[in-house]
Amino acid sequence: MKKSVKFIPHAIERMKKRGITDKMVLDALKFSEKIDAGRGDRKIAQKMFGNKLLRVIYEEKVEKYR
Numbered sequence: 001m002k003k004s005v006k007f008i009p010h011a012i013e014r015m016k017k018r019g020i021t022d023k024m025v026l027d028a029l030k031f032s033e034k035i036d037a038g039r040g041d042r043k044i045a046q047k048m049f050g051n052k053l054l055r056v057i058y059e060e061k062v063e064k065y066r
Helices: 009-018 022-030
Strands: 034-037 043-049 052-058
Touching (some): 022 043
Antiparallel strands (some): 043 052
């Protein structure tokens, strides 16, 4: 099963404000150093970039096709 990532508008706005690229987010998801539980079904992937910690909050969803 191929995984895809959808960025919600709120996340895109925050990323632009903080200088975070799509690649950084994808790297944090793919090569996370730690994953914590978030609220509800959310998870938090964490990865260091230099001396800064990037925390990516995400949900895993299964798309159903008919």
